[in-house]
Amino acid sequence: MKKLTKHQKHYRKKRKESKRDFKKVLREDGKTGVQVTKKQLCVRVNEEAFLRLQKEAETRQTTKQDMLTWMILKGLPAQSQGCRGMGTSGYSWPDHLLNSIDISKKNKGSTGIKQLNLAITSTAWKKLHCFSNAIGLSKARIVQDIILNYTFCSPKELEKQKQYRKKSRERYDFSPRIPPTQEEIKAFYQALHKKMEEREQRLDQMMEAIKADYEGRLSESEQDDS
16 A cells, blocks of 8 residues: 655545534643634636735735635525534534535636635535535635625724623623632532521521411410400
8 A cells, every 4th residue: 555645644634624614622721622624715716806805814914714714604695504513513514515516507707817725614615615506606706706795894883893792791791710719619608508597597586476476466366255
């Protein structure tokens, strides 16, 4: 059997990873986390689309592949089914769109002069692939159209969204918390036990008072009868 080169092994590893939407990674703190996988997208677009993608990426201080990923995820209609699964299971995609190979598609009409060879997220790639099969248009045509026509939020809208997220975090208290120490847990249960004892004492006093009042009224009633 022919021995694989370093680049061939790397290519096979990336190809295997791209079949899943997420993969397990080792974080800096030593714990296992989940990271989105990447899949290569190679399409040709016209110069106008190429320059706009480059400009928008520079304006937002990000890479072209991340910018295109954002446009695809936010600009195309939903294609996945249900919610994301737990761990690395990712999203559920319609099999007749994801794995179909006998769908005829229309191209742009003219071959683009600029090539985009970008590693977008596998989620964005599958969304683009399913949408391409659903409407019968090539990926290149869809990518070119979405780059040229994608509309970003205005600064006012972004600020409004920012304030909404801030209020939501404050409302539901999503800020990370430091786990309590054993001493704090012990003190909490001691305080809780003390409050329960005080509550029981108040209930006992209340019941004694009600009992005494009832017996007093009963005694007065007996005296009246006599």
